[in-house]
Amino acid sequence: MSDTMDSTAQTLTGERADLLESLRKHRQFLTFTARDLDEEQAGRRTTASELCVGGLIKHVTSVERGWAEFIVKGTSAMPDFTSFTEKDFARRADEFRMLPGDTVAGILAEYAKVAGRTDEIVATLPDLDVSHPLPKAPWFQADTSWSARRVLLHIIAETAQHAGHADIIREALDGAKTMG
Template sequence: MTSTTVLTGERGDLLQTLREQRGFLRQTVDGLTDEQAALRSTVSELCLGGLIKHVTIVEQRWMRFAVGGAEAMEAEPVDWAGMFRMTEGETLAGLLDEYARVAAAADELVATLDLDASHPLPVAPWFEPGASWSVRRVLLHVIAETSQHAGHADILREAIDGAKTMG
């Protein structure tokens, strides 16, 4: 998909909604230092840089699922605890660059994948046994996940410097 490609209808709506939620999340970290992005500003383990890292990994994994199912999704190991915090050497700019790269790749897929194609979900206690998700359902899940974490990020940011990015 080139920058001049305009998606309409359902694809356009899904992509526009996902881009809007990504934008809310990115806006939440605007102007922060690496130290602020790594700060745990509430009693939780969450930090803003960790949320950026988490949504990046989640979007990337679900897009792999959309293309190749559970096996593709689980092809690379995940550090479940580490994905929610910034590790030594990570920068907010680097995390945002990776998020932009993953988002661009996902946008390309939204333009081309069959939204009705479906794959069985990975075996996990949080998924209904034997259930399958369509590419459409995957996109809705990524939108919901991004939206939820944009709200978390807003709370974390407000605890750091009082900035309210979503209201």
């Protein structure tokens, strides 16, 4: 990712440094899967799923952006998933695809920008215990709140999970491996 993120992580200690280091490691695994790919390759599905390397990076970018804003602004930063329309779900599905005009460089640059913002939040948030009620969604337990710490753990888990997906897709594409 960027030098700014690495230098932010180096100036912190303790829990915040650990969270940022874990994010950095999993982001690196994810972005490494896109190395040397052109747009067609980054958009190619190589398994039975709809997933592609470029789409996974776009999705993780969107997820991280949303959750980082949730840490700062609370529920107002997130959509009410219970009122999603077909158009909303279609737009969400586009996060998992390389669309016309998408470039590998552009997707990676946007991810670095979002990651930098998240790292800034981790470094400057006065208290990792600050919490907000979760947005309405069928997959969240009602009347539950998450702390900034819990949200960051969720971002780490989401990034790690999708880095593994991207690694499988990349290996099926051309035999290249990220994690092995």
